[in-house]
Amino acid sequence: MAADDDLMDVPSRLEQALAAMTNVELARLYRLAQYSLIGGTTYVNPKELFNEAVHRTLDGRRNWPPGEPFGAYIWMVMRSIADADRKMEAQSNELRANDQPVQDDFYQESDRLAGYGSSELAVDRVLENAAVQRRVTEDLQTIEDHFKDDQNVMLVIMAIEDNIPPRELESDYGLSITQYESARKKLRRYVDRQFPGRRTV
Template sequence: MTAMTQYGTPEETMLAYTNISARERQILQGVARRYIKGTHFTEPLDLMHEALYLTVEQRRRWPKSVNFEIYMVMTMRSIAGADRNKQLTQAASGIPVEDILEWSFLGENFHISAEETVLRAEERLADSISTKTILGQLRAGADKVAGDVLACLLSDMPAREIRSSLGLSVGAYDAARKRVLRKFKKSERL
């Protein structure tokens, strides 16, 4: 028998948010800064607060087995992605029907087979699970710096910003990045 997923209550969510350390809060803001590009959010805190609000309102649910900071990163990414898609859809509503029917608008192939869609989804899921596992292992273990570097890399933050936000020298950043890469290579061999 499998255990039921336990989700955080609004009170537990607020407690987890208030217990985020200053360093983790800075990392979350850096991640949010990267995610707000192309969205209607004007400040990183807007996106962070939207993720928190939706979780407290129980429209997004925090599985308590997932590190709260990781949950916030994934939720912010999801919210920002949905916002970008909404804006693209609204912009595309002005595209002539003839262009859409040709399947060639902007040179993209809009028709993807169901099999290809499933294969891509499976690859993304496997990559996501592997990445979350490694991030959790790094942060839970003795290499929190490498975990922080990985979290920033996952948010597409440039190296300069990562070094600045984490207070790392070029050498310390490169060493942490190499430890992250070794962890991924080791997991591929398992």
């Protein structure tokens, strides 16, 4: 009976959790969903994956333990759904590949060796790229820490990172174009002060 009570209470718990989420928190969940799609799944966008996770929670296929934070729970569910979907897709691709005629050994070997000798594989290039990536990550963390309490700027940062157009921010998160431009100017001023000569936004 207790399990039935918990299941019956899920819709109201979900409603409360979703209503309490800020736009930034929702955008972060969509970003996590986007990361889950890396590697190929049948889900075409992060919102579809997020909605599927919510749907499976509502119909009881996924159990949301009482007391577990919604963000952590739904992220785990999205990862699990995407992983399972990716495995099924890989199995389907393998079956389709097995139905294809076998290529000549020469061409198979050529395909395996195609990447060797590429300048992108040079040790110094790899180290250089890693150093640049590390610096970018550190700089971004500094910016996000500074604006962590400014919801509009955080939305703009996420939009820049994920190539989300301003109109989509307006339709999905209620951030008007005026608010967007104001937040972007604030971000630019801070970046100019913190990282002179390095702004690209």
